[in-house]
Amino acid sequence: MILCFDFGNTRLKYAFFDGSQLRETGFVADVSLASIAELTSTHTISFIAICSVIEIPDAIIDFLKANFQVRLIAKEDATVRFSAYDASTLGLDRLILAEACLAEFPSQNSLCICLGTCITYNLISSEGEFIGGAISPGLQMRAKAMAEFTDKLPHVSLKPDFTPWGTDTDSNLNAGVMAGTFFEIDGFIKEAESRFTNLNVILTGGDAGYFAERYTVNEHLVWKGLLVLVK
Template sequence: MILAIDVGNTNIMFGVFRRKDIIGHWRIGTDKTKTSDEYGVLLRKLVELGGVNVKSIRGAILSCVVPPLLDVLVATLKSYFGVNPIVVEPGIRTGMPILYHNPKEVGADRIANAVAAFNEYRRSVVIVDFGTATTFDCISEKGEYLGGVIAPGIMVSAEALFEAASKLPKVEITIPRAVIGKTTVHSIQSGIIYGYAGLVDGIVERIRKEMGTNPKVIATGGLARLVAPESKTIEKVDEFLTLKGLRLIYEWNAQ
C-alpha cells in the first residue's frame, strides 16, 4: 500500500492506496508550528483508526507547497511509517512536458492534478482547484502542461471581506436560497457562491478561446462541491484528484 500526502497552505490531505484504489482518506489543518512527532502521532493514529495496518504501507509520496513543513513531514514518514518518501520536486518524472517559462514555479499539487486528469481522460483538460487560491491548470490534447490562472481562494476572499468591513458578520459558506439576498447573511453567501461560479465560468470561457479546443473541466478542492452545481462549465468534481496524481507519480518514480 502507498501513502500519498498533499500539504497545502490551509489543509493537509492524505490517503492510502491499495494498488489503484483509495481505501482511506483524511484531511487535517496545516499547522507550521507542529513538530514531526506531533504530525507523526496524528497521522498514524488517523490511519490506524481507518482500519489500515501501518506496517503494510510500503512507500509514500509527498507534495508540499509549505516549505517549512517539507523536512518535518519527511521526518514524520521516516520515523512513524518507516518509509523514505518520494518528494514531488523539480526533476521528478511526471511524463508531462511543463511549458511554463520556469517549470520550477509550478506547485507540486498542480502538477499532480494535471497528471491525474490527463491520465484519466486523455484529452485537453482544465482543472479548477478550490484551495487557499483558486487555480486553473490547462492541459493540451498532447498532454502538455500549458500554464494556468491563479485567483484568490474563496475563504481568503471571504476573510478579507469580513476583516475590511467591520459591520459585516462572518457567515457559513453555503448555497443561498436565491441570488437576491433578503438578509445580509444571504447576500454575502450569494456574492461568494455565485460570484465564484461566475468567475470560474468567465475564466474557463476565455481559456477555451485561447486553447482552441473544448477541454473537459474538472473541479477539485475542499469547496468544489459547493460551487460546481452553480457553474455552467464544471463537468465533474473529483475530490481525490491530487492524491490520484501523486499515486501515479509514485509508481513512475519508485522503480
C-alpha cells in the same frame, strides 16, 4: 498499502491505496509527529508518497524515513511539458493536478479548476503541455476578507444554494462569494473554450463540492496525480 500525504496551506490530507484502488481519504487533525505516528499505525504500509507546498518539520520527515520507504515528490518527477510557461514558478500541487489530467483524460484538452485556499485555473493541452493558468482568492478567503477588512460586515457561513441577488446582508455576502466565484469560473471556461475545442472541464479541491450541481467534480484528482508520479 500505499499512504499518500498532501501537505497543503491550511490542511494535511491523506489517502490510502491498495494497489491502484483508493481505499480511504481524510484529514490529519494537526501537522504534528504524534498525529502522523497515530495515522501510520492504523494500516500496514509498504510505501509513503509526500507532496507538500509548505515546509514539513524535520522531525516528521525523520520519523517517516526511519520507519517506512518514503518518496518526496518533486517537480522533476513531472512529465507535463512547458514552452511559454515559466515552469520554475509553478507550484508542485498544480503540477500534480496537471499529471492527473494527462492520466485521467489522455489526448484531451483540459481545464482543471482547484478550489482550495486559493482557486487555481490550470489549462493543459491534448499534447501534454501546461498552457497557463490563473490564481484567485478561495471561497473562505473571500468571506473572511470581507469580515476582517470592514467594520460591520459579518463572517458569513457559505451556502451552495446561492442566488446572485441577496435580500439581506448575509445573503448579499453569500451571493458576492458564491455567485461571484461561479461567474468567474464560467468566464474562465468560456475563454478557454474559445481557444480549445473539446475542452474537458473538471473541478477539484476541498470546496469544489459547492458547485457539484453545476460542474463535473472529482475531489480526489490530486491522489490520481500522486499515484501516477509514484508509479
